[in-house]
Amino acid sequence: MAERKTTPYLLSAPALLVYSAFLAAPLIAVTILSFNTFTMATGIQPGFSLANYAEVLTDDYFHRIFLRTFGLALLVAAIAALIGTPEAYILHRMAPAWRSAFLLVILGPLLVSVLVRTLGWAVLLGRNGLINSALIGIGAIERPIEFMYTMTGVVVALVHVLVPFHVLAVWASLRRLDPAVEAAGLSLGASQATVLRRIVVPQIMPGILSGSLIVFTLAASAFATPSIIGGRRLKVVAMTAYDEFLNSQNWPMGAAIAAVLLAATLVIVLGYNRWVERRYAQAFQ
């Protein structure tokens, strides 16, 4: 009997080993690094100091960056939800043949590197880019709109990069929906809009919420898109950590920033999950 009990652990041991080697080990290394100190003169000094954390948590400069990052992530998650949820529903209502074609269209971009897609946006959004040229061409505007190095540009590009994740999450919950439930709503006298609002949306809410969570965490830790579209002026946390590592050579500080980002994201994710579970525990399990 005792042997039986250990079997599952033994069976999952190889995967667990790989997992810890590639996830836990770097995390531990980063955490240890974040407690070291650094000066230009001496370089990295081993030891245990909370100075880096104190600086990250008290310096206004870092506050602004963290606030900007989470504000950006929140906005991107909200917009992705507003675009992605209807997108998923339309996909769900399509005839099967069209559905597979459009699913490919929606998920296709995930096969292209984030960098390539972001550079694409840079080309589109530039002063002389396609969007500005077109808007000027049709006479909608006289001078080009600044997209590059603005929050708007970063949000547009990030939403594009991340919206497929939201669509996937919502679509998964739509597939569990019994089509007869919508028909039942109609037969009881509800309009199509009421059926959507009162019957479909509440049932796919867990999907919408988990999709938003995925988009939020990915947006909060995004690096390539903000650095290409947003540039130096609109630094986000990931860029700041990168700069500390590679430009200032201040690895401990970079590690501390990364650790704070991870901790903050974890707190948000877990808090949100708890809230969702409490809110929907009654009807779904």
Added chain:
Amino acid sequence: MAFLDLRGLTKRFGGTIAVDGLDLSVDRGEFVALLGPSGCGKTTSLHMVAGFVEPDAGTVRIDGRDMAPVPPNRRNIGVVFQSYALFPHMTVAENIGFGMEMRRVPAAERAVRIGEALSLVRLDGYAGRYPRQLSGGQQQRVALARALVIRPDLLLLDEPLSNLDAKLREEMRVEIRLIQRQVNITTILVTHDQAEALVMSDRVAVMDRGRIVQIDRPVQAYDCPANAFVSNFLGRANLIRAAVVNRGQGRLCLRAGTSEFEIDGSTEADEVTVSIRPERIGFVETGGIAARVKVSLFMGDQWLYRLDSDLGGLTVCAPNAGGARIADGAPVRLAWPADAARVLNG
């Protein structure tokens, strides 16, 4: 004119034809059972009446009005779905109240009617539960209450009793029939349970591959099946292929194998198929047709015998009257009244 009138209703899904020119008229207050094997197009027909599925051809008229331009939410039809289709995120009371909410029934009246509907389906005290906290049969009854409570013009029931245990099912059959009579609501019941169709309905419409092959009062449909499909689907039947030896005066003399027998009926053909219900065949001491018992099955209230005879394999039902069963392999003689056999068309 009939209250509900279906003409030439047709629906294709890709290459397969699900409903093939269905005609059906149902009078106001009438209870019609749509009976047929799995996949014959019952649900699809019902969904076309309710407006969830658009027919490829044909018309649905309710009270003389063509329903084609009327969306499903304006048809005032109560539907009980095969999968119940309860709203999982709403309590039982909210589920039942939803239709009234859409009709802007005041909350106080709504509460009263929800209570009435719950006692009607014997679920008092379940108002606050969520569907996933109910058994299949309880969910089915909530679905029934939800459909009835809106006082629809037409009630469509898609196998509403399929998940109940045998005893509750029998009770609910009677219950639904009584409710239906009481509120005098025109009802179509879809089922593949022939007993359910016979017990509950004013008329039975037997469907086969997207068409109605016979529509009749239950007794008529059972006693005078139009063809072999109906006679096999409605209860058990012995189908016997026989040659016509002699005819006249509404009587036929038939021969199958070496046996000859007489039945009521007439035909032009030289060879016919006749259907004889197993409960109409009796065991006799002398005369009749020789047969041998292959196996006997005890059904509680009756014995079911499978026999070999000159006419082919036969099934005979005999009431369990307390006597000893006939041993397997025993030779017996069978006979039936002349009016027990039906000549089938085609």
